[in-house]
Amino acid sequence: MEKVDIVIIGAGAVGLAIGSEIAREDREIYILEKETSYGKGTSSRNSEVIHAGLYYPNDSLKARLCVDGNPMVYSICKENNVAYKRIGKMIVATKKEEEKQLEKLLQQGRENGIKNLKIIGKDKIHSFEPQVNAISAIYSPSTGIVDAHGLMDFFYRKMCQYSRIDPLVCDTEVINIDRSEYGYTIRTRSGSELFSLKTELVINAAGLYADRVAGMVGIDIDKEQYRIHWCKGDYYSLIGKPPVKMLIYPSPPMKEYQGWLGVHTVPDIMGRLRFGPNAYYVDKIDYKVESNLDKFWRDIIPYLPFVKKENLKPDMSGIRPKLNGPTEPFRDFIIRHEEDKGFPGFINLIGIESPGLTCAPAIAKMVGKIVDKIL
Ligand SMILES: Cc1cc2nc3c(=O)[nH]c(=O)nc-3n(C[C@H](O)[C@H](O)[C@H](O)COP(=O)(O)OP(=O)(O)OC[C@H]3O[C@@H](n4cnc5c(N)ncnc54)[C@H](O)[C@@H]3O)c2cc1C
Numbered sequence: 001m002e003k004v005d006i007v008i009i010g011a012g013a014v015g016l017a018i019g020s021e022i023a024r025e026d027r028e029i030y031i032l033e034k035e036t037s038y039g040k041g042t043s044s045r046n047s048e049v050i051h052a053g054l055y056y057p058n059d060s061l062k063a064r065l066c067v068d069g070n071p072m073v074y075s076i077c078k079e080n081n082v083a084y085k086r087i088g089k090m091i092v093a094t095k096k097e098e099e100k101q102l103e104k105l106l107q108q109g110r111e112n113g114i115k116n117l118k119i120i121g122k123d124k125i126h127s128f129e130p131q132v133n134a135i136s137a138i139y140s141p142s143t144g145i146v147d148a149h150g151l152m153d154f155f156y157r158k159m160c161q162y163s164r165i166d167p168l169v170c171d172t173e174v175i176n177i178d179r180s181e182y183g184y185t186i187r188t189r190s191g192s193e194l195f196s197l198k199t200e201l202v203i204n205a206a207g208l209y210a211d212r213v214a215g216m217v218g219i220d221i222d223k224e225q226y227r228i229h230w231c232k233g234d235y236y237s238l239i240g241k242p243p244v245k246m247l248i249y250p251s252p253p254m255k256e257y258q259g260w261l262g263v264h265t266v267p268d269i270m271g272r273l274r275f276g277p278n279a280y281y282v283d284k285i286d287y288k289v290e291s292n293l294d295k296f297w298r299d300i301i302p303y304l305p306f307v308k309k310e311n312l313k314p315d316m317s318g319i320r321p322k323l324n325g326p327t328e329p330f331r332d333f334i335i336r337h338e339e340d341k342g343f344p345g346f347i348n349l350i351g352i353e354s355p356g357l358t359c360a361p362a363i364a365k366m367v368g369k370i371v372d373k374i375l
Contacts, residue, residue, distance in 0.1 A: 001185070001196055001197060001198055002197045002198070003182060003197065003198045003199065004028040004029065004030050004197060004198075004199050005027045005028045005029060005199065005200055005201065005375065006022065006027060006028070006029040006030075006199060006200070006201045006202075006203065006371070006375075007029075007030050007031075007032060007184075007186055007197070007199040007201070007202050007203070008029065008030070008031040008032070008203045008205055009031075009032050009174050009186075009202065009203065009204050009205060009206045009213055010031075010032075010033065010041070010204070010205040010206040010207055010209075010210070010213075011031050011032075011033035011035075011037075011038035011039070011156075011168055011170075012038070012039060012041045012042060012043035012152075012205065012207050013039070013043040013148065013151060013152050013155070013356070013357050013360045014043075014205045014207075014349060014352055014356060014360050014363055014364075015031055015033075015038075015203070015205035016031070016038060016039075016152050016155035016156050016159065016360075017155045017360035017361050017363065017364035018203055018205060018363070018364045018367045018368070019031050019155065019156075019159040019167060020154075020155040020156070020158035020159040020364065021361075021364035021365060021367070021368040022364075022367070022368050022371050023158070023159045023161070023162035023163060023167070024162055025162050027162075027375075028163075029159075029163065029167050030167055030169055030197070030199075031159070031167050031168050031169065032169050032172045032173075032174055032186070032188060033168065033169065033170045033171075033172065034171070034172065034173035034174075035170065035171070036170055036171055037170055038152055038156060038168060038170070039148070039149055039152040041207045041208060042207050042208065042318055042319065042320070042321065042353075042356075043148055043152060043207075043357065044148060044149065045287065045316060045317065045318030045319070046148065046318050046354070046357055047145075047235075047264075047266045047276070047277065047354075048145050048146055048147065048148045048266075048268065048269070048357070049089075049143065049144070049145055049146075049247060049266075049355075049357075049358070050070055050073050050074065050084065050086075050142075050143060050144040050145065050146050050357075050358050051066050051070065051143060051354070051355040051358045052066070052067070052070055052089070052109065052114050052117070052140045052142045052143045053066030053067040053070060053109070053112050053113075053114060053355065053358075054105055054106075054108055054109030054112060054114055054117065054138075054140065055105070055108075055252065055261060056108075056112065056330075056332075056355075057108070057330060057332075058108065058111045058112055060330075060332045061332050061333045061335060062332055062333055062355065062359070063112040064112075064362075065333070065359035065362040065363055065366065066112075066355045066358050066359050066362075067112055067113045067114060068359075068362040068365075069355070069358045069359040069360065069361055069362035069363070070142055070358055071142075072361040072362060073146060073151065073358055073360075073361060074086070074144070076151065076154060076361060077146060077150075077151070080154045081150075082146065082147060082150035082151050082153075082154050083146070083147035083150050083269045084144055084145065084146040084147065084269070085144055085145050085267075085269065086141070086142070086143075086144040087143075087144055087145060087245060087246050087247060087267060088128075088139065088140065088141045088142075088143060088144070088246050088247070089139075089140045089143035089246060089247035089248070089249060090120070090125060090128065090129070090132070090134070090137040090138065090139055090140075090246060090247070090248050090249070091105065091137060091138040091140070091249045091250070091251065091252075092125070092132060092134035092136075092137040092248060092249070092250060092251070092303050093134060093135055093136050093137065093251055094133060094134055094135065094250070094251075094302045094303055095135070096135070098251040099135070099136055101251045101252065102119065102136065102137070102138050102251060103119075105138060105251075105252070106118075106119060106138050109138070109140075114140070114142070116140070116141050116142060117138055117139070117140055118138070118139055119136055119137070119138060119139075120136065120137050120138075120139045121135075121136055122134070122135060122136070124139070125137050128246060129244045129245070129246055129248065131243040131244060131304060131306055132244065132248055132303055132304060133302065133303055133304070133305050134303055143247055145247070145267060145268065145269060146269075146357075147269050148357055151357075151360070155360075156168065171190050171191065172188045172189070172190045172195070173188060173189050173190070174186055174187070174188050174206070174213060174216070175187050175188060175189050175194075175216075176216050177202065177213070177216040177217040178217075179217070179218070179343070180198060182198045182199075182200065183198065183199055183200035183201065183202075183345050184198070184199055184200075184202050184217070184345070184346065185197070185198050186198075186199060186202070200345055200375070201345040201346075201347070201371065201374055201375065202217070202345065202346045202347065203347045203349070203367065203371075204346070204347065204348045204349060204350070205349045205352070207321055207352065208228065208230060208285065208319060208321045209228075210226075210228065210321065210348065210349060210350045210351075210352070211226045211227050211228040211350055214226050214348050214350060217338075217343055217346055218342075218343075219338065219341060219343070219348075224341075225323070226323075226334065226348070226350050227323075228321045228322065228323065228350065228351060229281055229322045229323070229324070229325045229326075230281065230282050230283065230284075230285065230319050230320070230321065230322070231279055231280065231281050231282070231319065231320040231322045231353075232277075232279070232280055232281070232282045232317055232318070232319050232320075233276055233277020233278055233279055233317060233318055233319075233320065234276055234277060234278055234289045234290065234291040234296070234314070234315075234316075234317045235266060235274045235275065235276030235277055235289070235315040235316050235317065235318075236274065236275050236276060236289070236293070236296060236312040236313060236314055236315055237272065237273070237274045237275075237312070237313050237315040238272075238273045238274065238275065238307065238311055238312060238313075239311045239312075239313060240311055242267065242271070242272070242273035243273075243304060243306060243307065244265055244267070244273070244304070245267060246265070246267070247264060247265055247266075247267065248264060248265045248303055248304070249261055249262055249264040249265075250262040250263070250264065250299070250302065250303055260278075260279040261354075262299065263275055263276055263277070263278055263296065263299035263300055264276075265304070274315050275296070275300055275307075275312065276296075276315070277317070277318060278291055278296060278299065279320075281325070281326050282319065285319060287316065287317045287318075287319075288317070289314035289315065289316065289317050293309065293312060294309065296312070297309040297312060320353040320354065321350075321351055321352065321353055322351065322353055323350065323351035331351060332351075333349070333350075333351055333352055333356075333359075333363075334348060334349070334350040334351055335347075335348070335349050335363065335366060335367065336348055337370050337373075337374065344374070345374055347367060347370055347371070349363065349367070
């Protein structure tokens with residue numbers, strides 16, 4: 001049976017970023033992916049926002065890795081020709097009662113280490129974006145957008161530099177993992193073919209299925225609270241000339257699903273404008289846009305009153321791998337070496353929802369340190 005040093009399960013932004021970070025000439029690494037190429041999961045179905053990190057509780061992994069990841073993504077883009085735009089973001093209050101929420105967010109953002117946030121008033125808002133209706137806003141100049149595929153292409157190229165063979169093995173689904181003398185035996189399925197390989201170290205970056213992969217090795221995912229809940233978000237594109245260039249977010253809808261930022265503007269690198277994503281829990285993976293258009297539009301018009309419902313067209317959707325169910329409070333990313341559970345050399349990354357794209361290079365650094373300690 002073939003043996004390699006490290007197997008990464010899942011070739012999304014996170015698995016690829018980790019691969020690019022831990023690749024060495026003397027390490028044999030495979031990255032196993034069930035789809036036909038990398039980046040076909042959540043990493044290609046998101047808002048492509050380089051977040052600043054103000055929504056997440058102080059000292060959480062989400063906050064720390066996002067604040068660290070933000071400048072890392074910008075410098076990767078700058079130095080390696082990955083498309084990005086530092087377009088800035090406004091989180092707007094359209095009613096008096098929302099202003100308290102903005103103050104809380106501003107304070108949290110500052111506690112998280114974001115230095116350049118400020119509250120701006122109507123005049124400044126209009127000088128940035130004349131069509132936006134708001135009485136005040138948090139202005140975040142370090143928020144931007146990135147070409148997520150370009151970023152993944154960079155991680156993949158960097159990982160390949162250190163490898164004699166292509167480290168990416170597509171069309172290969174991990175279906176079982178056993179503890180063995182050498183470390184782990186990974187069983188995979190590719191079409192009707194079954195294949196096994198041995199490895200010393202496993203990195204589970206399987207996104208929406210990371211809980212199932214953790215279960216394969218024998219971790220009780222309910223006892224450990226690793227079970228993922230799928231939370232879908234739809235996007236609608238706007239027909240016609242975009243009325244704004246910036247990222248405009250409403251005050252976060254606190255009473256609804258925890259961690260949802262609200263339907264916001266989603267400008268892309270090509271200059272098109274979408275709106276989204278909303279949030280609703282689902283029990284199957286189906287990317288068909290199925291939201292009620294009227295309800296979706298009503299989330300937009302408080303801050304962009306001139307958007308016409310008939311100009312919104314269903315675009316795409318993405319699904320969040322959330323650790324908290326609909327009524328449950330905030331849950332942080334799980335990134336851990338499972339040695340204490342009896343699985344030395346097994347690293348789990350579970351619940352890597354937003355801002356996982358922004359965090360990817362910082363997550364990779366964190367996992368790289370764990371790997372260096374193990375090997
Ligand atoms: C609607 C939405 C909007 C978002 N917006 C943003 C944003 O603006 N900014 C931001 O920073 N983050 C955002 N995110 C979060 C971000 O997209 C994710 O955190 C990030 O893409 C996760 O990457 P990943 O590699 O962990 O997962 P994925 O991209 O899902 O990759 C996991 C891979 O594992 C593979 N896999 C699964 N099971 C197996 C198996 N058994 N065997 C082999 N392969 C397997 C899958 O096919 C997949 O390719 C958003 C997410 C969503 C859903």
